[in-house]
């Protein structure tokens with residue numbers, strides 16, 4: 479993964495939330511010529527050529543106890559500085575390109591060591607439990623971080639619904655891969671993007687099955703219509719646009735571990751004491767509303783130690799990075 483300094487984000491790449499909404503109104507006005515009344519509430523509007531398609535359907539959310547009080551990253555930055563390699567490897571690519579992702583119809587498969595394999599419709603999945611708004615720290619392995627209000631419910635709720643067999647020790651998740659929807663899919667990667675968690679990590683209430691952010695459904699570039707967020711782990715654990723959960727008794731293959739296992743471990747817990755071979759993990763650039771992001775110390779488990787440290791008791795975290 480290449481690092482691009484947050485100070486390199488050009489202001490032209492960033493749409494302030496206000497401007498975003500204003501322009502959207504304009505675009506909705508234009509689009510509604512064809513789409514009619516539905517447009518006002520749920521159209522994904524094209525902002526301007528070279529920018530992005532953004533979902534704007536409001537979610538009904540409830541408060542959550544799993545939330546931090548750090549200053550939030552502005553919406554415009556969280557949606558224009560992304561890693562979603564299926565849509566290009568530059569941080570500004572997903573915001574420009576992910577409009578070709580079709581998020582309906584969408585189904586999620588449940589396979590492997592479960593009582594009964596099945597396929598779930600995304601709209602049913604979204605309705606399965608109340609959607610909580612949770613402000614989480616989001617730490618990329620590239621040493622930048624954001625603070626994002628995600629909307630979803632604990633993955634544990636869905637795993638209970640899946641009824642994994644006692645033999646299932648891990649869950650692997652698969653992102654969508656579709657050349658038609660990803661015309662610039664980079665070569666040299668073994669798509670689809672795959673990630674996974676040990677069962678206790680997946681069942682930890684912090685692990686969020688995520689359908690939205692900032693109170694709206696996920697913008698495509700943030701992994702619509704459903705993604706994972708594990709706030710105590712590096713961002714690449716958080717697979718986007720998931721189409722399958724696979725339960726298994728073996729530690730599953732994960733994309734970045736396969737590409738470079740010396741650099742990206744299976745666990746990938748945020749850990750300031752274990753540096754990346756090519757850079758320090760002791761600090762991070764916090765992308766917030768300031769023009770020049772501050773460098774702040776990285777916290778063990780990204781500050782979520784109280785909730786997660788016990789899962790790793792007795793494990794050498796230098797070995798199991």
Ligand SMILES: Nc1nc2c(c(=O)[nH]1)N[C@H]1C(S)=C(S)[C@@H](COP(=O)(O)O)O[C@H]1N2
Nearest residue numbers: 560561562563618653671700713714716718
């Ligand atoms: N399918 C897929 N999921 C992915 C990635 C990706 O390239 N493809 N990038 C990961 C990385 S490295 C990070 S930091 C986060 C970024 O999420 P965000 O763009 O919503 O901040 O998504 C993760 N999930």
Ligand SMILES: [Mo]
Nearest residue numbers: 618619713714
């Ligand atoms: Mo990342």
